[in-house]
Amino acid sequence: MSAPNAFRTSGYSGAAASPAIGDPMEAALALHSQGRFQEALDLLSGPGEYPADVYTLRGDLLTELGRFTDAAGSYYTATVKAPANLYAKSHLGSCLRRLGRWEPAVDAFQPVLDADPHRDSVRLEMGDCLLRLNRLEKALDCFDKCWSESSRRQALFGKGVALQLLRRFDEAEIAYERVLALDGKAEEALANLIALSMEVFDLERVQRYSRRLVEINPRSAPGLQGLTLVAVERGEMEVAARHFSALAEQAPDLRGTADEDVMAYRVSRKALDRIRECISRQPVKPAARRY
């Protein structure tokens, strides 16, 4: 979260902003820097009209305390009192995003990016909101505009997701592979690549990416699912049983029908029975297995 000295160094000095409440502000800042958020908040919670800096600091404290709804309210007040306060605006957007209010979050992020188009952290958050709002082209544009090295991995990943949801699978795959080149242990990129390969039912790819994923994390549900379905498809029920047994240990919800918006593969009851047969013939110990 925000650094405690952010207020001291950025014109947030309570003394400068409002001499009348200079002491509570200073004291709250000191408590904030010591991690005593509730006590700091108590100092700023009395009745009265405060300057924007106080509301901003209150927003920071409430965020630290996990009270995002209250924090959003405090940041919002700060932005009303000081419309140019982009710090409060960006944090308001972050709180709204955490609260799942994607549309208002985008509205909060947009002026921040209008003023400073190169705030990649804000852009990533806005891209997340746009993905959830299913504004995929805008999300893609958002990730494309990220420029910094520090955000490259996430921006590439977001681009991959946007392209995948736009069904531009070949481009999405390239984006994910670039993420994996930067971060070889990006499990979610591999999981999305498995889902992408499922879209075209490319078993070879499903197997390849699943193996990579399970090598990184032997308990990965997407990886074990991918290996299971490939084995079932190929009629290799012994192999399927081994992977399915490991998958079942993770206790994923394998029942019922899939949600409408999720790629799913249903293993028939008969196939399951055959898997059970295999397991009962040769009990396996997934923990001791190497992938």
Place this chain on the structure above:
Amino acid sequence: MENSSSPAFPIELASGLEHGATLRFPVTWSYLLDSPNSSAAIQTQAAPKTSRPPAARTMEVVETPAPPPAPSPVNNAVAVIPSQVPARKAPEPRPAFGPDAKWEMVIPKMARPLAARVGRPTNPTRAIAESPKPTEPAAETPPTEVSFYTGSEASFVPRKWKVVGLSAAAVLVALVIAWIRPGSQATSGNGSDAAAGTWSRRTAYVMGSSAPREILVFSGSDDLKNYRIEFSWVPEPRGVGWIFRATDSANYYAAKLRLVQAGAIPTLSAEHFAVVKGVEGAHSRKVITLSRAMSEVAVRMDATGPAFTLSLQGNPADYWTDERFESGSLGFYEEGGERPVLQGLRFTLFKKSGLQTVVTSLQ
């Protein structure tokens, strides 16, 4: 089917799995905002928090019989999908990825020789992994495509002349470019043939500042840790400011030189500061007196690990350490829309591949 001998099979098939098990493959993007480690933990969960594929796509998978005999006369590899597979595919149209969609892995698409594309029989069976280059529709090959391998050519002679002609044209173009190329930029290095970077202008918002700061980032210095910046500066009150270890427009180190007092013994101020998450930290300022008036001051700054050294006229003028940013781009910044006047701008970049020296200008 009893399962009593299988303790590693905890699923109750009797309840909820009458129609089999459902394997779900949602598209998720928690990696976008989480750290890689935390996103890894999320991946082990069955129902990740973010998922929004565009449409319903459930594959009704039925019992798979014993390993089927390979149906394809061309290939009998395991990737050949049984004949019932197409029926399981999602019914919605897939303009970009139909059943015969071509997969290109990481290799970018490139023009291939025509001979490689034509003449291959179309495999009626969907053998996904076995046909990395399936037959493409003729419409995909533009008739005007330049190819040295077109089957219409009867002999090697015209092809050879075409090669010679195009090679000569390429050499000519390269010579013309080299001749008219501006001499303001050049690179040299120890065997490094990296191209000189370009300047990109960005607006950096600084908390508490009403005026935005324009920064000029040298793109060839992305993600570098150690480098030397050298330039000649005409002392003036406006000064010259530069940035280094910039990860983005809200996180960077900056330094500034300014003429405080002109005269026979000019006085300069050298300051440095950091901008972290858009918040500008305290400025560390030092007053430096030059031994005599001079039209240009040779400025050099070395960034080596956490240590920074500023030298004027070859003499160390300031030294400080800061560990907040380990790497990042370098560049300059402007305030009030006034571009600093510099000469002899030179960057020495300590890259993994070796030393690279870039002589460039802000113009």
